[in-house]
Amino acid sequence: MAAPKVLVSDKLSETAVQIFRDRGIDVDFMPELGKDKEKLLSIIDQYDGLAIRSATKATEKLIEAAAKLKVIGRAGIGVDNVDIPAASRKGIIVMNTPFGNSITTAEHAIALIFAVARELPAADTSTRAGKWEKSKFMGVEITGKTLGVIGCGNIGAVVASRAIGLKMNVVAFDPFLSEERAVKLGVEKVDLDTLLARADFITLHTPMTDKTRGIINAAAFAKMKTGVRIVNCARGGLIVEADLVEALKSGKVAGAGIDVFETEPATENPLFDMPNVVCTPHLGASTSEAQENVAVQVAEQMSDYLLKGAVSNAINMPSITAEEAPVLKPFVKLAEMLGAFVGQATESAIQEVEILFDGSVSEMNTRALISATLAGLIRPQVADVNMVSAPIMVKERGIQVSEVKRDKSGVFDGYIKLTVKTANQTRSVAGTCFVDGKPRFIQIKDINLDAEIGRHMIYLTNKDTPGTIGMLGTVFGKNGVNIANFQLGRKDQGGDAIALLYVDGPVPEAVLDEVRSHDQITSAKALQFDI
Numbered sequence: 001m002a003a004p005k006v007l008v009s010d011k012l013s014e015t016a017v018q019i020f021r022d023r024g025i026d027v028d029f030m031p032e033l034g035k036d037k038e039k040l041l042s043i044i045d046q047y048d049g050l051a052i053r054s055a056t057k058a059t060e061k062l063i064e065a066a067a068k069l070k071v072i073g074r075a076g077i078g079v080d081n082v083d084i085p086a087a088s089r090k091g092i093i094v095m096n097t098p099f100g101n102s103i104t105t106a107e108h109a110i111a112l113i114f115a116v117a118r119e120l121p122a123a124d125t126s127t128r129a130g131k132w133e134k135s136k137f138m139g140v141e142i143t144g145k146t147l148g149v150i151g152c153g154n155i156g157a158v159v160a161s162r163a164i165g166l167k168m169n170v171v172a173f174d175p176f177l178s179e180e181r182a183v184k185l186g187v188e189k190v191d192l193d194t195l196l197a198r199a200d201f202i203t204l205h206t207p208m209t210d211k212t213r214g215i216i217n218a219a220a221f222a223k224m225k226t227g228v229r230i231v232n233c234a235r236g237g238l239i240v241e242a243d244l245v246e247a248l249k250s251g252k253v254a255g256a257g258i259d260v261f262e263t264e265p266a267t268e269n270p271l272f273d274m275p276n277v278v279c280t281p282h283l284g285a286s287t288s289e290a291q292e293n294v295a296v297q298v299a300e301q302m303s304d305y306l307l308k309g310a311v312s313n314a315i316n317m318p319s320i321t322a323e324e325a326p327v328l329k330p331f332v333k334l335a336e337m338l339g340a341f342v343g344q345a346t347e348s349a350i351q352e353v354e355i356l357f358d359g360s361v362s363e364m365n366t367r368a369l370i371s372a373t374l375a376g377l378i379r380p381q382v383a384d385v386n387m388v389s390a391p392i393m394v395k396e397r398g399i400q401v402s403e404v405k406r407d408k409s410g411v412f413d414g415y416i417k418l419t420v421k422t423a424n425q426t427r428s429v430a431g432t433c434f435v436d437g438k439p440r441f442i443q444i445k446d447i448n449l450d451a452e453i454g455r456h457m458i459y460l461t462n463k464d465t466p467g468t469i470g471m472l473g474t475v476f477g478k479n480g481v482n483i484a485n486f487q488l489g490r491k492d493q494g495g496d497a498i499a500l501l502y503v504d505g506p507v508p509e510a511v512l513d514e515v516r517s518h519d520q521i522t523s524a525k526a527l528q529f530d531i
C-alpha cells in the first residue's frame with residue numbers, strides 16, 4: 001500500500017515534518033500555501049492529510065475538492081478556519097491540539113493586562129522619542145482588582161490561576177463551569193451581567209460560536225464600570241470592534257489589549273488610532289514552546305490516525321486510542337456488517353435505531369461502534385459515508401438512535417445487537433467476533449444461528465417445510481452459484497425460518513426470482529459485505 005501523503009500548508013515547526021517522515025509518511029511542506037487559495041485548491045486532491053495553523057482556510061470548496069483527504073490537523077485550538085460540517089459530511093476527521101498552546105496564550109493575556117494597566121507600548125514609544133513623559137503615563141495596579149474571565153476552559157483557567165497569584169480577585173462567566181471546578185480554581189462563578197458590573201479588567205477566552213459572536217457589544221459596555229480595561233486573546237468578533245471604539249472614545253473603557261481582530265490579517269483597523277489600545281498580530285500562541293508542542297502533537301495525532309486508525313482530539317469523531325484501535329478494529333468491522341445487513345435488507349424509511357452492547361463489548365468504546373454501525377446502515381443509500389459522516393447523516397434524516405449497555409447475558413462474552421424500526425416492521429440482527437477476529441452473525445429476527453460473513457450472501461425468509469434445502473441446492477447448483485456456507489434457523493418447527501447463504505460470487509436477480517417463485521420462500525435478497 002502506498003504511504004499516506006500529508007500537506008503542511010501553514011508555518012508549522014519543522015519538527016512536525018520530521019515526525020511525518022520518521023513515521024514513513026510522505027510529506028510536502030509548503031508553509032506559504034495557506035495564503036494561496038487557488039494553488040491549494042488545485043493540489044489538495046493528492047493528499048490524505050492536511051496539517052494547518054490559522055492561515056489555511058479549509059472551506060467547503062476546498063473540502064469538496066479534497067478527493068482523498070481523511071484528516072485535517074489543526075496545530076492549535078480554534079478550528080473556526082475549518083468548515084466542520086462540510087468535513088464531517090465528507091467523512092474527514094478534524095483534529096486540534098487542545099492543550100499545547102494554552103499556557104502561552106494565557107501568558108499573552110496576562111502580558112496584555114499589564115500592558116494596558118501601565119500603557120507600556122505608548123510609554124516605550126514616547127521614551128524612545130526622547131519625551132520623558134513621566135506624568136502622562138499614570139497607570140493602575142492590578143493587585144486587589146477584579147478580573148472577569150469570560151470562558152473559563154483551559155486557557156481561562158490558567159489566566160485565572162496566574163491572576164490569583166498576582167493577588168487579583170477573579171470572577172468567571174462560563175455556562176459549562178461547574179461550581180465544584182470554580183471552587184477548585186479559586187474563582188467566583190457569576191452570570192455575565194454580574195461579571196460586567198464588577199470587573200476592573202475583563203479577559204475573553206471562549207471559542208467563537210453563534211452564542212459568543214459579539215458577546216461584548218454596546219449593550220455589554222453599558223453594563224461595565226467606567227474605566228474598565230479589556231483584553232481579547234480568543235477570537236476577533238467576540239468584541240464588536242466599532243462598539244469598542246465608541247466605548248474607548250467615551251472613556252467607558254480605559255484601555256484594551258487586542259490580539260485578535262474581526263478581519264485578519266488586520267492591516268488597518270479603527271482600533272489602531274485609539275490611545276491605550278495595545279495590539280498584537282494574533283500572537284497568543286506564538287512562543288517557541290507552544291509551537292513545538294502543537295506541531296509535535298498534530299503530527300503524532302495525524303500519523304496515528306493515518307497509519308493505525310487511532311483517533312485523538314477529533315472534533316467530529318469519538319477518540320480511539322492507539323492501544324484500543326487493534327482490539328476495537330474487528331468490532332468496528334462487525335458493527336459495520338450489522339449495519340450493512342439491516343441497511344440492505346430494509347427498503348422502507350428507518351425511523352428508530354437501537355444498538356445494544358452486551359457483556360465485554362459494553363466496556364469498549366461504544367461511541368465509535370455506534371458510528372460504525374450507522375455507517376454500515378446508511379451506506380446502501382449514501383455510498384461514501386464513513387464513521388465521521390454517518391452520525392450527521394443519520395441525524396439529518398431524522399432517525400432516532402439509542403444505545404443500551406448491559407452485563408453479559410448469554411453464552412457469548414459479548415455481542416452487539418442492532419434493532420431497526422420502520423413504519424411497517426422491526427428488524428434485528430446480532431453478531432460477535434471470535435478470537436480469530438472474524439465477525440459472525442449470531443442472531444437474525446431473534447432466531448439463533450452462527451454465520452460466517454462473506455462478501456456475497458443471500459438472505460432468505462421461508463416457511464420451515466421439508467425440501468427447502470434441496471430446492472435451494474438445485475436452483476443455485478444449476479445456475480452455477482457455489483455455496484460456501486449455509487446457515488438455517490427457525491422459530492418453531494414448521495413456523496417462520498431464515499436461511500443465510502455465503503456464496504462465492506454475485507447472484508443474478510433472475511436466479512433469485514426463480515428462488516422466490518417457490519411457495520415456501522417469503523423473501524430472497526442478495527447482500528454484499530465489504531470483507
Ligand SMILES: NC(=O)c1ccc[n+]([C@@H]2O[C@H](COP(=O)([O-])OP(=O)(O)OC[C@H]3O[C@@H](n4cnc5c(N)ncnc54)[C@H](O)[C@@H]3O)[C@@H](O)[C@H]2O)c1
Binds near residue numbers: 105233
Ligand atoms: N490568540 C491565540 O493565538 C489563541 C491561542 C489559543 C486559543 N485561542 C482561542 O481561545 C479560545 C479558548 O481556548 P481554550 O483552550 O481555553 O478552549 P476551551 O474549550 O478549553 O475553553 C473555552 C471555554 O469557553 C466556554 N464557553 C463556551 N461558550 C461560552 C459562552 N457562550 N459564554 C461563556 N463561556 C463559554 C466553554 O464552556 C469553555 O469552558 C479558543 O477557542 C481559541 O479560539 C486563541
Ligand SMILES: O=C(O)CC[C@@H](O)C(=O)O
Binds near residue numbers: 054075076077079101
Ligand atoms: O496558530 C496560531 O498562531 C494561532 C492559534 C490559535 O489561534 C489557536 O486557536 O490555537
